[in-house]
Amino acid sequence: MGTSPTTSSRYRPDSHASAKSVASSPRAVGASVRYGGAHVPSSPATSRTWIDVCVAYHQAHAGQFPVRPTLLAFTSPFPRGGPPPQPEEPWMRDFESLETDVLARLDLGELEEALAEEVDAGQARLFRRRLVAVDEMLQRMPGCEARVLRVGLHKRAVGVLQADPPRALRIRALADFYYSQAGLLVHSRRIEAAPCLRERVAAATFATIRPGISHATIEGDTNAGPVHANCLVVDPRRVEIRVVDCRDSVARGETFAEYAGSRSDAAISGGFFLYSEPNIQAPSARYDPVGLLVRDGVVDNPATFARAALLVDPDGNVGIERPPMAAHRVQIGSHTLISPVAYNRAQSEQGPDRPSVAIAGLEVVAVGRRLPVPLNGSVVEIPADLVVAPGDRIRVTPPQVGNREAQQGIAGGPMLVENGHPKLALRREDFWGTAPPVTFSQDETGDTNLLARMAVGLRDDGSLVALAVDGRNFDRALGMTLGTVAELMVDLGCHTAANLDGGSSKRMVVAGRTVDLASTEVVTGEPSEAQVRPVHTAVLFRSRERPRSR
Template identity: 30%
Template sequence: MRPILDLPPAGCQRTFLALRANLLLTHSKGVTGMIERWNGRLFLILVLLLLSQLAAAEEIAPGLRYEQRAEPGPLAIQWLEVDPERISIRLRHAGAGGLGRETVSALALQEGAIAAVNGGFFRIGGPLDGKSTGLLKVAGRWISDSLLPRGAIGWQNTGRDALIGRLRVFWTLRVGQWRFPVDRINGPRGASGTILYTAAFDASTRTEPGGREVIVSNDRITAIADGGNSPIPKGGFVYSAGAAVREKVSALRPGMRARLDLRFQPGFQAQPSPRSRWSEMDFILGGTPVLVSEGRKVSGFSEERIQDSFVHGRHPRTAVGIRKDGTWILLVVDGRQELKSIGMTLDELAGYLVSLGCVRALNLDGGGSSTLVINGRARNSPSDPTGERPVSDAILLFPRPTQ
C-alpha cells in the first residue's frame, strides 16, 4: 500500500475545526486584523494542513484506491474506488449453501481477496440463520429472492455495464401444459406456500411434514414425496407445496419432463419478461433502497416499502455506486458512535454518493453489518460492541491477471 496522506488523530481534527470556526466567528464580528496579518502563503499552508486532517487515501493495488474522510457531525466515511477492468468483483456467500454467516474479514481471508465490504440483508438466528432476505445470485447460481419489490445491483464477470435498479424476479414450474407458480425460492414453507428449493440452499429442503414435494433432476421428475425435508438433487430442484395446496400437484408423476421459467420485472412497471439484461448477469445482489438514478438522488422510497425510521434515522451505512465511466464506489459510513461518527440518513447517503460522482447507487445492509476490509483487516469501526458482525454475504475484490 502506498499512503498518500496519513489521517491524524481525532484530537488534531477537532483542533483545526475549532480554529476554522474561530476564524469565521472572528471575521463575522468585524475583527479582521488577525486574518489581515497573515500573508497569503501562510493562510494557504493552514488550509492545506486542515485538509490533511480531514482526508486520507491509499493505493491498495492497480485499479483499487481507498479513501477516508472525517466530516462534521462527526462522520467517519471510507470508500473503495474500483476499476473493474483491473479488479475482479465477486460475490461470496458465507455458507456452502444458502445458510450460515461469517465476518467480512474471514470471508476475504478465505478467498484471498485484497478488499471487501458486506453485502445484502439476511436473517439472524433460528434454523435459517444467514439466509439472505433479498435477491442473491452468485456465479450464475440463484440462492435467494425477495418477498418485496426492492433494489438490486447486477454485474457480469467483467464488472463493466453493471445494472442498478428496482427489480422483481418470478419463477414458474412448467410440466407439460401445467403451470405452477413459485411463491419464493429457498425460504420457509407455510401451509399454503409453494417454495422452490435449489441445490444452492442446502442438502435438503428442511420442510416440516404435511406437504408434497416434487423432486426434479435433469429436467425430469424423479420422485413425488409426501411429507417434508426431501433431499435436493445437485443437478435439479425440489418444488414443495404446503399442506393446504398439496393437491394442486396431485396429477404429477415421476418421469414427466419439468422445467423452470424465469421472468424479470425491472422497475416494477413493465410486464415480467424472460428477455432482460438482468438475465445476463453472473452476480445479482439485493439491497434497499435505490439511492441514485441517472445522477440524481431518488426522491422518496415508498415503492420499496421500507420503514420511516430506516429512512430518516442516522445509522451506519454501506452502499455501492457506479460512476459514469464505470468505476465502482463501495462506501461505508460508521455510526452509533457519538464521539466518532453518528451515521447518516438515507437522503444524506444519497447526496454524498452523488458528490462522489455516482450516477447510480444502492443501499446495502448497514448497522452492525457495515464493514470495509483491506488485506484481511477491518478499516472502519463496526458499531457492534463485539466488533465485526458475521454476515450472510460480501462483495470481494481481487486483482485481475495481467496479460
C-alpha cells in the same frame, strides 16, 4: 423465533406510578381511560399530557432543540396501517415529579429477560446494552433537553414493552432513535462552524490498493456531526467482482477479514438476512439471505422482493436495478413459468384464491389456494393441472443485466440515487407490511435514525463506488440517515446508488485488514466491548492484474 403476546408483569404499572396500555380505538366524549389502575375521566381538566409538561419545562428553560416531535415518536405499536395511537397519559403535576415517576417505572436490569421472550439471548443482551448506553449518555449530558429526552426514552420503552409484539425490534429502534436525537442535540451546537460533509469528501485522498482498486477514508468533524467512512472505487474492467455466501466460514469461526483477505484484495459486507424477525419457520433459517442472491450464475435465492440489487454480467458489466420476481423464469417440475405472478409479505400475508404454490428459497412449502405467504418467500400462481408437492425443488434463472443474465447478484435496498439525484421509495421496493427486514418495513422514525450504512453506486465512467459509513460512535462517527448517504453518493460522483445491509452488519476489508469501525455497540466515550457481528454474504473485489512471481 416465536413471539409471546403476554405482557411481563414487572412492566405493568401500579396505581400511582405509570400508564397502562389503553384501548387503541378512538374514545367517546366523556369516556374514561384507565391509567395505572385508576379510571381518569376524559375531560378538559385532564387534557394536559406528560408531553405538554415536558415541552413547557423545556420552553421555561430556554431550550432550543425541538423536543415535541421526538416525544411523539413511538406512539403506536402498528405504525403502518394499524389502529390509531393511544391517548397520551395526562399529567397535572410539574416536570420534576413526572421525571421521578417515569424513571422509576422501567427496571433496565430486567429488560433483557423481557426481550428474550421474542429474540435469542444474545440479541436480548445486545438490545438491552444499547438502551442502557443511551440512557447513561443522556444522564451524563447537561441541560434541560437531555432530561426531557431521558424521560421520553423511559416512557416510550415502557409503552413498547406493554404493547403487542414486536417489542424487541422496537426497543432496538427506540435506542437508535434517542441516540440519534442526542447526537443531533450535542453536535449541532458543538461544531456549527465545522466543514460540511461535501468538503470532507473533496478533501479525501484515494490510494491505489491494487490495479483497479483504490481506497480513501473520509473522517473528521462536520456541521452534521463527526464522520468516519471508508470508500472503495473499483474499475470492473480490471477487477473481478464476486458475490459470496460466508455462512460456512462463520460456522468455522473464521473472521470476515481472514475470509476476505485470503480470497480478495478488498471486500464489503452484502445484503440483508433473517435475524430478529419473529416466527422464522423451516425451511427458512436465521441468517438466510433476504432477496436476490446470485453466485457464479446460479440463483441461490430469487428476487422475492423488488429491491435494488447489484448485478454483474459474465463480461463484468455492472448494473444496479430493481429486479422483481417476474424477472425470473421459474421451473416447477416440467413446467416453466415466464414472468411469474407472485405475492410477497409486503403485499399480503395470504395468497390469492387461485391455484398456487408457496415458495421459500428454492423449495415448495405448500400447494393450494389462499396460502400463507412465507416470511422470506412468495406465493406464486400456477396452472391448475400442474402436479407439484411440498418439498419439490424449483429452478430459477438469473435476472438480466442489459441483455445478459447476471453472473453475480445481491439485493439490498432501497435505491438511494437515480439519474444523479437522491431518491428514496421504500414502499416501491417492498419495504412494507411484515416483509423482512422488519426494521425497514416497519420503520416509524421516518429515516431520522443515524446509523452505520453500506452503499454501492455507479459513476459515468463505469466504475463502482462502495461506501461504508460508521455509526453508533458518539465522538467519532454518529452515523447517517439514508437521505444523507444518498447525498454523499452523489458527491462521490454516482449517478445510481443503492443501500446494502448496514448497522452492525456493515464491514469493509482492504488488503486483509478491517478498515471500518465496529458498529454493534453504542460507544459514548466509555470503553466498549466492540463486538462485531459476523458477515453472512459479501462482495469480493480481486484485481485481474496479479503480481508476477519471482
